[in-house]
Amino acid sequence: MTQYERYAQDIAGLIHSGSLRVGDRLPSVRAASRSRRISASTVFEAYYLLESQGLVQARPRSGYYVSARALPDLRAPDPAAPARQAADVEISDLVLEILNLARREAVVPLGSAFPDPALFPLARLARSLASSMRRLQPQHLLQDLSAGHARLRQQIAQRYAQDGLTIGVEELVVTNGAMEALNLCLQAVTEPGDLVAIETPTFYAALQALERLKLRPLEIATDPVQGMDPEALAAVLAEHPVKACWLMSSFQNPMGHSMPEGRKRAVAELLARHRVPLIEDDVYGELYFGARKPLPVKAFDRQGLVLHCASFSKCLAPGYRVGWAAAGAYTRRVERLKLMSSLSASVPSQLALSDYLGQGGYDLHLRRLRQTLERQRDVMLEALVQTFPAGTRMTQPEGGCFIWVELPEGMDALQLLRQALDQGVSLMPGQLFSADRRFSRFVRLNYAAAPAPAVREATRVLGRLVGDGPLLSN
């Protein structure tokens, strides 16, 4: 056995015994070389070997970390059968009830939809806010009101260009967060009573938007790993007069999956053939762990049928309420609805973001954020495997914030939430993610909503509750 193999074996032993845990950093090359009295290149060889075995993972400019790939093979839940019929939606009371439940202070918010706000450059944003408002000409407070601040729209267009998408400034409408963008886009392409194709399970905000606009959802089979099934979508489009489709193509809420590019292209082509517009919710797209940002379905759209919605709320500036739509052929309609429904997004927020983006630290912030989130995913996966019943099925997302976990037979997610809250942990019960509330045996957990030790501990609390066996639903 060579020197580097021996060193690699030692590290592997530490991982298997649990001394080095998922998400832990390996000693730096310099430190390892000094302490083991081996050359730096020998340390590198050892780390390459461990990486090829899937035990550790390199993170640019940061070092080597124990990888979740060292975990036993995890199985994702099976795809759920879509509900047979389009139903009216009445989910909002339940959503409000649960959001109120989970709002208690001093709870580890695994039920949150946001990364921990402490991960964002809030001090720099506050400086951008102050300096851009000091420089502001008073008249500019009333300009660009409806479509958004001109410079910010340019910067957003430039970021699309960086990802390989050509989006003209005039196609961008700045909104009060992505939530407003999604709502306006859906309204722009539908009339009350229309059928809308959605994922199974789907983000509850989509259900709420359908409820508010009196639309009817048609569920499409959605794989927990690969996303919406183009064949299932094709069958539904052939049979029903669907007026729009709504999906999250990357790091879906609640399951965390990202559609492979082939599926995205297939969905784009299918919708183009039927001339059905797509509302694409892409608020987690920047939070990828892979080598490059996954393309949205929008990238495969030739006819302006995709209304791509995103925001800064999940990756830079929560609470600033700045999102946007790149609304394709429907842009003027969306802009008009925007003008009618809330006039414009907050000017201070828009100026602050524009100033921040102009300073050039955004990409560095995103790189760090992604590394942190990936590490925290590993931390939660490890805790889940260690404390949940053997064979528990869950997803292993390659970006975003969410793991979708299937609870043992007989358990009820809403019950689990109530018990968890008593122990200072929140979660999002599966009931919220379909109109008929049938995902009652699933929970959505956010690994990014608190620092790693709190996430680890909170996940274990859930594991103990689940391990106590089936809870009676009342």
Added chain:
Amino acid sequence: MTQYERYAQDIAGLIHSGSLRVGDRLPSVRAASRSRRISASTVFEAYYLLESQGLVQARPRSGYYVSARALPDLRAPDPAAPARQAADVEISDLVLEILNLARREAVVPLGSAFPDPALFPLARLARSLASSMRRLQPQHLLQDLSAGHARLRQQIAQRYAQDGLTIGVEELVVTNGAMEALNLCLQAVTEPGDLVAIETPTFYAALQALERLKLRPLEIATDPVQGMDPEALAAVLAEHPVKACWLMSSFQNPMGHSMPEGRKRAVAELLARHRVPLIEDDVYGELYFGARKPLPVKAFDRQGLVLHCASFSKCLAPGYRVGWAAAGAYTRRVERLKLMSSLSASVPSQLALSDYLGQGGYDLHLRRLRQTLERQRDVMLEALVQTFPAGTRMTQPEGGCFIWVELPEGMDALQLLRQALDQGVSLMPGQLFSADRRFSRFVRLNYAAAPAPAVREATRVLGRLVGDGPLLSN
């Protein structure tokens, strides 16, 4: 003739000859006493006399100003007959076209709906923004998301209390400006196809909201001086299944009138009898020129039927996009719609306003703003009388920003707008203020949108265009 009478006569002569113009400040008591070698009390006596004659007006802590009451008696336009039938609304294209027309730079924006932003304490707001964001705990960016920042809601409730209204904090929903509040409130109390009673003419945002929600307007006779006619409203309520009423009770857009308290009470009682909710748009309420703030209809509501909407956009912080609804019995429904449609208002904007309000300079700012606006109303009225055809009818508002002017027979407001824009002046044509566009011979002018000299000059430009005689409509 006594000394003070002589001095008063001299001043009156200067006013009548035009040497002292409406809105001009009289010499200070000290300066007059020195230059005329008379006692301060003699100057005071003279100014009291001029005030009793309606020629000048005292403004607390500021001095005496030449008053618009020195103008010849002006007649308001006659009330318009309401349109006979409820129609579908399609006004948005025209609104967008006109807003785009009027957005050119270097135009004196008499068509604006806002006071000149230079009149607002923007530097102090920017400091509040900076310091409150510096102090912010990151977690608080995600709290109070839907109903609004808790401290700000308390402060808004306290301002209601100051005006004699008891509004609980839990009744307040903070929104992206009053526009969103109005839209959510209207949606909370109607279904598509419902009839909604509105003013004649009415603010075009009400028409747009009806259009967006597929509601049908029923126009109620509205007096340009006294506002909506309770008897006309009673007749309509007796005959039609009206589901909601929308009006601006104080300093209405576009006519500028404020309903007398008796009418407000009558409208409240009438709506209560029919159990019809009222969406009350009160965004100009703080801009009163009288001794105290006019009460809203909400003050006479015993059953929680009035959804009172207001904002900081017209009186403190344009562009910050912070408004609210005090939505009475419909509060939970409005809060839920808010959560569904845009989640929350900008947190930095809310914190900045809360910090500013906590520092106690708001009432002083408002007093100064009101004095400036009143002076500017006088300036515009004088210029209108001097340059528009004799007998031109117009309103004389006691608050807010707007004068509603009737053009000579044969003229078209949209044509006048195009010609005015070529000369660097905007206005709001009457066409926007009814679903059938029939107020084509009226314009809404904002006397507060630019400094007094610019307002005077721009009004004269309009006077010259109108004086050139009927324009052919094409």
